Amino acid sequence: MRITMIGSGYVGLVSGTCFADFGHDVICVDKDEAKIRALEEGKIPIFEPGLDAIVAQNRRSGRLTFTTDLSSGLTEADVVFIAVGTPSRRGDGHADLSYVYAAAREIALGVKGFTVVVTKSTVPVGTGDEIERIMRETNPEADIAVVSNPEFLREGAAIEDFRRPDRIVVGLSDERAREVMEEVYRPLYLNRSPLLFTTRRTSELIKYAGNAFLAMKITFINEMADLCESVGADVQEVARGIGLDNRIGSKFLHAGPGYGGSCFPKDTLALVKTAQDHGSPVRLIETTVAINDTRKRAMARKVIAAFGGDVRGKTIAILGLTFKPNTDDMRDSPAISIIQALRDAGAQVSAYDPEGIENARPMLEGVTFGTGPYDIAEGADALVIVTEWNAFRALDFRRLAGVMRTPLLVDLRNVYSRDEVAPYGFGYLGIGRPLED
Ligand code: NAD
Known part of the structure; x- marks a missing residue:
């Protein structure tokens, strides 16, 4: 598979590198020139244990390349992943989707032939629908399927998490896209990591529900800790x-x-x-x-x-x-x-x-x-x-x-x-x- 990864931060760089390691051809794109320059010089712009060695190995094999020029990576791509940031929007706390939508517009203009566009960034329910609307409006000719595939890796253990995930969640309705996603994740599928297919909206919500549950669990034990201090328990x-x-x-x-x-x-x-x-x-x-x-x-x-x-x-x-x-x-x-x-x-x-x-x-x-x-x-x-x-x-x-x-x-x-x-x-x-x- 020819994969283009848009956004080469913690998620994009780790998943792009691991996809290359599975044997796919991967182009990692980022608009941050300093980041791409560093990667081209063999320097890793983030600290993530073990990442440097796998990046170096896959660059040597020619399966992993870096660029700031999105258009160069799009025409040949079978799959384009969006892994840009979705920070809190200043003022109201909603997810800021401006980077995601900007990427969607750029992708719409560059793709050729059937292309699966996958949102790996964490995005609110319904974002996939809006990405699809934007892409069809930007380029009515584009033959695309928009898929949700949230990422669950943890920083600090990202490579291990990517290679041995508890599950892979994929939200889609297009059968052609399903075949492509099965191919993308085949090595993990063979390792018996469950590949959970569902609808796009359900997939988007799974990511938030998972993180919210974990945050709640931590907060629960933190409140128990305060109570322990008050009552003399451990x-x-x-x-x-x-x-x-x-x-x-x-x-x-x-x-x-x-x-x-x-x-x-x-x-x-x-x-x-x-x-x-x-x-x-x-x-x-x-x-x-x-x-x-x-x-x-x-x-x-x-x-x-x-x-x-x-x-x-x-x-x-x-x-x-x-x-x-x-x-x-x-x-x-x-x-x-x-x-x-x-x-x-x-x-x-x-x-x-x-x-x-x-x-x-x-x-x-x-x-x-x-x-x-x-x-x-x-x-x-x-x-x-x-x-x-x-x-x-x-x-x-x-x-x-x-x-x-x-x-x-x-x-x-x-x-x-x-x-x-x-x-x-x-x-x-x-x-x-x-x-x-
Ligand atoms: P990050 O800030 O490290 O990386 C995002 C990258 O995208 C940046 O390098 C930025 O320059 C680039 N970018 C933005 N717009 C672009 C564009 N139009 N074209 C090319 N590059 C562009 O963010 P991250 O931590 O990797 O997170 C990315 C997404 O993954 C977020 O939605 C986040 O919630 C989600 N996520 C993160 C983690 C994690 O542990 N960091 C885990 C799971 C999911």
């Missing part, structure tokens, strides 16, 4: 106790500072807006969004409370800035709100992240960035773990106690326990754990 044991019930499952039951990232915040909000517009509000998700929004600053208040309500003149060292480990993605990371709230309260903030500093720097004015945990802990009054990178799982607390002004660990990911750090003179605050043993 949220990790609660999570284990309920997670062993197969109907609940143990994943996404880790209490923390609130969900963030490039998907959950914008997708929950977009679902809320779509549902309101259709007169069928999703109140559980409305509440989930509201709880999560307040939680991030509440985490900063937890730190401030540890200093009797006043952090003016204190130095707080933040370990981890990205919304989760193994990515450099800073979009909607809880660290942003937490640091902002600490700075609003008059604290000085020093921070370190293994991969996120470059993206974080322009977002976090006034923060001092360091070269590692011990560097930022120098003279600090508290060390706050915001992201649970593996590199923070075996800290030398003796060394940290030696350099900090006050040895206090605020562990927003429950990486450690009070018993582990107390022998080194550390005070400890976790999430959803009894305040005293």
